[in-house]
Amino acid sequence: MAPIINGRILFNEIPKEYPEPGKTVVYDASEKIDPDTVPLNGGFLLKTVDVSIDPYMRGRMRDPGITSYVPAFQIGKPIDGYVIAKVIRSENPEVKAGDHLFGGLPYQHYTLLKDFGDLRVIENKENLAWFTYLGVLGMPGKTAYMAWKEYSQAKKGETVFVSAGAGPLVIQLTKMDGLRTIGTAGSKEKLKFLEEIGTDISFNYKDGDISKILRDQGGIDIYWDNVGGDLLDKALEASKLYGRFIECGMISGYNTGYNKPILNLFQIFSRSLTMHGFIVNRLEPKYNDEFYKVMPPLVATGKIRHKEDVTRGVEKVEGWNNGKAVVHVADD
Amino acid sequence: MAPIINGRILFNEIPKEYPEPGKTVVYDASEKIDPDTVPLNGGFLLKTVDVSIDPYMRGRMRDPGITSYVPAFQIGKPIDGYVIAKVIRSENPEVKAGDHLFGGLPYQHYTLLKDFGDLRVIENKENLAWFTYLGVLGMPGKTAYMAWKEYSQAKKGETVFVSAGAGPLVIQLTKMDGLRTIGTAGSKEKLKFLEEIGTDISFNYKDGDISKILRDQGGIDIYWDNVGGDLLDKALEASKLYGRFIECGMISGYNTGYNKPILNLFQIFSRSLTMHGFIVNRLEPKYNDEFYKVMPPLVATGKIRHKEDVTRGVEKVEGWNNGKAVVHVADD
Numbered sequence: 001m002a003p004i005i006n007g008r009i010l011f012n013e014i015p016k017e018y019p020e021p022g023k024t025v026v027y028d029a030s031e032k033i034d035p036d037t038v039p040l041n042g043g044f045l046l047k048t049v050d051v052s053i054d055p056y057m058r059g060r061m062r063d064p065g066i067t068s069y070v071p072a073f074q075i076g077k078p079i080d081g082y083v084i085a086k087v088i089r090s091e092n093p094e095v096k097a098g099d100h101l102f103g104g105l106p107y108q109h110y111t112l113l114k115d116f117g118d119l120r121v122i123e124n125k126e127n128l129a130w131f132t133y134l135g136v137l138g139m140p141g142k143t144a145y146m147a148w149k150e151y152s153q154a155k156k157g158e159t160v161f162v163s164a165g166a167g168p169l170v171i172q173l174t175k176m177d178g179l180r181t182i183g184t185a186g187s188k189e190k191l192k193f194l195e196e197i198g199t200d201i202s203f204n205y206k207d208g209d210i211s212k213i214l215r216d217q218g219g220i221d222i223y224w225d226n227v228g229g230d231l232l233d234k235a236l237e238a239s240k241l242y243g244r245f246i247e248c249g250m251i252s253g254y255n256t257g258y259n260k261p262i263l264n265l266f267q268i269f270s271r272s273l274t275m276h277g278f279i280v281n282r283l284e285p286k287y288n289d290e291f292y293k294v295m296p297p298l299v300a301t302g303k304i305r306h307k308e309d310v311t312r313g314v315e316k317v318e319g320w321n322n323g324k325a326v327v328h329v330a331d332d
Numbered sequence: 333m334a335p336i337i338n339g340r341i342l343f344n345e346i347p348k349e350y351p352e353p354g355k356t357v358v359y360d361a362s363e364k365i366d367p368d369t370v371p372l373n374g375g376f377l378l379k380t381v382d383v384s385i386d387p388y389m390r391g392r393m394r395d396p397g398i399t400s401y402v403p404a405f406q407i408g409k410p411i412d413g414y415v416i417a418k419v420i421r422s423e424n425p426e427v428k429a430g431d432h433l434f435g436g437l438p439y440q441h442y443t444l445l446k447d448f449g450d451l452r453v454i455e456n457k458e459n460l461a462w463f464t465y466l467g468v469l470g471m472p473g474k475t476a477y478m479a480w481k482e483y484s485q486a487k488k489g490e491t492v493f494v495s496a497g498a499g500p501l502v503i504q505l506t507k508m509d510g511l512r513t514i515g516t517a518g519s520k521e522k523l524k525f526l527e528e529i530g531t532d533i534s535f536n537y538k539d540g541d542i543s544k545i546l547r548d549q550g551g552i553d554i555y556w557d558n559v560g561g562d563l564l565d566k567a568l569e570a571s572k573l574y575g576r577f578i579e580c581g582m583i584s585g586y587n588t589g590y591n592k593p594i595l596n597l598f599q600i601f602s603r604s605l606t607m608h609g610f611i612v613n614r615l616e617p618k619y620n621d622e623f624y625k626v627m628p629p630l631v632a633t634g635k636i637r638h639k640e641d642v643t644r645g646v647e648k649v650e651g652w653n654n655g656k657a658v659v660h661v662a663d664d
Contacts, residue, residue, distance in 0.1 A: 059602075069602045228597065247601045261593045265560065268609030269579045270391075270401045275607040277600030 003032040008108035009317045011073035015061055018255045024061060025079055027315040033110050035088055043114040044090035049100070049332055050310075051107050052082040052134040053317060053325040055251050069279050078106040079317075082139050084122070084130045085111065086332060092116060100124065100332075102133055107317055109329065120288075126300035131326040136169055136299055136306035137292075139280060140324055143248060144169035145291055146283040148224075151246045151276040154179055158221035161214065161238070163231050164190075164205065170224050171199050172304055182217055184208070184231075197305050205231065214238035228252045229260055236264035239271055247277040335364040340440035341649045343405035347393055350587045356393060357411055359647040365442050367420055375446040376422035381432070381664055382642075383439050384414040384466040385649060385657040387583050401611050410438035411649075414471050416454070416462045417443065418664060424448060432456065432664075434465055439649055441661065452620075458632035463658040468501055468631055468638035469624075471612060472656060475580060476501035477623055478615040480556075483578050483608040486511055490553035493546065493570070495563050496522075496537065502556050503531050504636055514549055516540070516563075529637050537563065546570030560584045561592055568596035571603055579609040 012026045019025070035045060056070065057079070064072035073079050083105035087095050094116040095101070103119035105111055122133050135141065148170060154160070156178035162170050164185050174181045175198045183199040185191050186206055194202040203213055211234050214220060221243055223235040228250025235245070250258065267273060298304040309325040316327050344358045351357070367377060388402065389411070396404035405411050415437035419427050426448040427433070435451035437443055454465050467473065480502060486492070488510035494502050496517050506513045507530045515531040517523050518538055526534040535545055543566050546552060553575055555567040560582025567577070582590065599605060630636040641657040648659050 249601055250598050253598060258595050258597055259593045261591045262597065263590050265590055265594065266582050266585060268607060269581055269611065271609070272611055272614055273607075273609045275600060275605075277603070277605045279601065279604055282604055 001036045003034040005029045006031045006033040006110050007314050008078045011079050040091040042091050044092045044095050045088045046085035046111045047088050048085050048329045050084045050131040050134050051327045078108050080106045082134055084133055126296050131308055131310055134326045135308035141169055143280040146287040147246055147278050148173045160222040161220045162224040163227040172197050210234045233262045233264050236267040241271050243273045245275040333368045335366040337361045338363045338365040338442050339646050340410045343411050372423045374423050376424045376427050377420045378417035378443045379420050380417050380661045382416045382463040382466050383659050410440050412438045414466055416465055458628050463640055463642055466658050467640040473501055475612040478619040479578055479610050480505045492554040493552045494556040495559040504529050542566045565594045565596050568599045573603050575605045577607040
C-alpha cells in the first residue's frame with residue numbers, strides 16, 4: 001500500500017466560552033503513513049474505529065498552566081480521549097492483530113504505540129457494535145454504574161432525581177434498585193426515551209417549575225448531578241434529611257464559569273446531606289472487572305437500553321456539539 | 333417565700349439581617365412565681381443556672397412558615413436553647429431535688445415541667461463549673477467531638493484546616509490524631525489561644541492571603557467549615573484529591589444570606605471530594621454516652637483546654653452578640 005493520509009484532529013485555539021467549530025479544533029491532513037510498512041520497533045499499530053466526544057473534554061481546552069484532574073490539550077497536537085481501536089499489526093506480545101482495544105488515544109486514523117499501558121482488550125463476546133463500548137459500556141456507562149454502586153446507598157422506595165446528560169443508564173440502575181425516579185431532559189425525544197426506560201416522573205427542565213415538581217413528589221433522597229448551577233440549587237432545596245448528592249459534573253459551568261450563587265448550599269448541614277464528587281477513572285480499579293462482566297450481557301439482552309449519538313467521519317469531531325457523541329471513524 | 337419575678341427572654345421581632353439588642357429579644361419581668369409553693373402536679377420545678385447563646389439560634393429567628401431543622405421561635409414566647417438547670421422540687425420519680433439537668437429549655441428563671449423528655453442528668457463527678465457543660469462539654473463540644481469522629485477519616489500526618497468559631501476543641505482533636513493543623517481566627521486573643529493549644533499554622537482571616545497560605549502549606553486533606561462563603565471557596569481551591577469537608581455551619585450567611593457564588597464548587601467532582609453536612613442532635617444517639625464518659629476527665633485534667641465566654645444575668649441575653657457565649661443566670 002502506498003502512504004495514505006493519517007487524518008488528525010488538532011487542538012488549535014483555547015476557546016473563551018463555547019468551543020467554535022473549525023477554530024477550537026481543526027482537521028489536519030498533512031501527515032501520511034503506510035500502515036503496511038511503517039516500522040513497529042517492538043510496538044503495535046492501531047487503526048481508530050470509534051472516538052468519543054464528551055463534555056469533560058471542555059475542561060482540557062485550557063491554559064496548560066492551570067492544573068486539573070485531566071491534562072490540558074496541547075495546541076498543535078492531536079486531542080485525545082476514549083477510543084476503540086483495532087490492532088493492525090503487532091510486535092508486542094501483549095496484543096495481536098485483530099484485537100480491539102479501549103482506552104485513551106489520540107484522535108487520528110492510525111496510532112503507533114510501544115507500550116500497552118492502561119489500554120484494555122475488549123472481548124465483545126456479545127458481538128455488540130464497537131461504539132457501544134464508548135457509550136453505555138464506555139466511560140459514560142462506567143460513570144453511571146460505578147458511582148451509583150459506590151455512593152448512592154440506595155434503599156428501595158426512595159426517590160431519586162437524575163439530571164440531564166448521562167441519565168439513561170443511571171435511571172435504569174435506579175429502577176433495578178426499586179427506587180422512584182424523577183428524570184429531566186431538554187428535548188421531547190429525550191423525554192420520550194426517559195419514559196420508555198421506566199422513569200416515573202419526567203419533565204423538560206426548560207419549561208417545568210422544577211421546585212414545584214420536586215416538592216409535589218415529596219422531596220428527594222438522592223440527586224444525581226450532571227448539571228450544577230440552578231438545578232443543583234433546586235435539588236438542595238428539595239432534598240430530604242440525609243440526602244445523598246452524587247456530583248458527577250456541573251456542565252452548566254463548563255463554558256461560562258461557576259458564577260451563580262447556590263442559595264440553598266446551607267441545606268448541606270441543615271439537612272445532614274452528603275455530597276460525593278468523583279472522577280470515574282479513580283473508581284475503575286475497584287469496579288472495572290465487575291463492570292465488563294455484568295454489563296455487556298444486560299445490554300445484549302436488551303435489559304439495559306441505550307442510545308448512542310453516532311456520526312461518521314473523524315473530521316466531524318471539528319463540529320463539536322458539547323453533548324456526548326460517538327464519531328465512527330472507520331469500519332471494522 | 334413570696335412570689336418573685338420569673339424573668340424571661342421573649343422573642344419580640346424577626347430581624348431582617350443582624351439581630352438588634354433590645355428589639356429582637358427582650359427581657360420581660362411581667363410574670364411571677366413562688367418556687368416554694370407552685371403546684372407540681374406530678375412534675376418538677378427547675379431553676380435555670382446557665383444558658384447558652386449560639387450562632388445557630390439566628391436561624392430560629394424567622395417566619396414560622398419556613399421549615400428548617402429547628403423550629404422557629406414564637407413571637408411573644410420565651411426563646412429556648414441549651415440550658416443547665418437545677419431541680420428545686422420534684423414529684424417525678426426520674427429526677428430529684430439537687431439534680432442538674434442539661435437540655436433544651438426556655439430562657440427564664442424558673443421552669444415547671446411534667447415529663448423528663450430528652451433532658452439528661454449531668455453527674456459532674458469532676459466538679460467542673462456547670463457552664464462547662466454548655467461549652468466544651470455542651471453542644472459545641474459535642475459538635476466537634478462527634479462530627480470529627482464520624483466524618484474526618486483522619487490519617488496521621490494529614491493536613492487539616494479549621495475555620496473560626498467552634499475551632500479550639502476541633503483543633504485539639506486533630507492534634508490528638510496526629511494531624512498538621514491550620515487554624516484561623518479573627519482576633520489576636522483568639523489566635524494566641526490557637527497557638528497555645530498546638531495549632532501548627534495560625535493566621536487572622538481578616539488580613540492573611542488565605543489562598544497563598546493554604547497553597548504554601550501544600551494544600552489540605554480536611555476542611556472543618558463553620559463559615560461557608562469565601563473561606564469555603566478558598567478551602568475548595570486548596571483541597572487535595574479525596575479531601576473531606578465537614579460542613580458544621582456557614583455563619584457567613586446566617587444574617588445576610590447565601591448570595592455569593594462559590595467559584596470552586598466544581599472541585600467537588602474534579603478532586604473527588606466528599607462533603608458531610610450535619611446537625612449534632614442527629615449524631616447524639618450514637619455518641620452521647622461515649623462523649624460524657626471520655627470528655628469530662630480530659631477537661632478536668634487539662635488535657636483538653638477551653639475558654640467559655642461567660643456573662644452574668646439572664647437579661648444579658650438581650651445583648652445578643654452573634655458569637656458563642658454562656659450567660660450565667662443564677663448561682664448553684
